[in-house]
Amino acid sequence: MRCPFCSHAETQVAETRESDEGDVVRRRRRCLGCDRRFTTYERAEIALPMVIKKDGARSEFDMTKPRASMMLALRKRPVSTEQVDAALERIQEQILAQNDREVPSSRIGELVMRELRKIDKVAYVRFASVYRSFEDIDEFRKLIKDI
Structure with missing residues (x-):
């Protein structure tokens, strides 16, 4: 995951949580370049025909x-x-x-x-x-x- 602040390519996951419904994963990440933290959200994408x-x-x-x-x-x-x-x-x-x-x-x-x-x-x-x-x-x- 690329850092949104400095565009450094390497980040580290600091914390992972699932939403109440379990359909979204929230991750707190730390940039290994600038040491800033940011949040990402992951959701399954279904390819409908x-x-x-x-x-x-x-x-x-x-x-x-x-x-x-x-x-x-x-x-x-x-x-x-x-x-x-x-x-x-x-x-x-x-x-x-x-x-x-x-x-x-x-x-x-x-x-x-x-x-x-x-x-x-x-x-x-x-x-x-x-x-x-x-x-x-x-x-x-x-x-x-x-x-």
């Missing part, structure tokens, strides 16, 4: 989009925020477990549908009716019958 949309455009993965879709489908349904957070965590874990640099938006939509089906059947039907954009009533009827 790029999302390939239906039209071929690419965008950064953003969990707020699946969250917004789920919350819309779950509107006025008896589902807790904790259940939604747990479902979104499972979705993110599955996407990261694939270890792909790119993921199609359709894959994310399918994962959201799978989680909604576990949580609330009405929300699942709401989401599927928009996501799959059914052409006729028979397709919609088949979806409901499968539940």
Whole structure:
């Protein structure tokens, strides 16, 4: 770690502490060049994949989009925020477990549908009716019958 005061390349860790949540490590360092102390923070960086949309455009993965879709489908349904957070965590874990640099938006939509089906059947039907954009009533009827 380079010293922010004198740019000396060698520093020594004097003290290390984890945050309360355990997701950040705070280190007090001492420069071996100028003997000044400074603090650094370390946090794990998760490389999320790029999302390939239906039209071929690419965008950064953003969990707020699946969250917004789920919350819309779950509107006025008896589902807790904790259940939604747990479902979104499972979705993110599955996407990261694939270890792909790119993921199609359709894959994310399918994962959201799978989680909604576990949580609330009405929300699942709401989401599927928009996501799959059914052409006729028979397709919609088949979806409901499968539940």
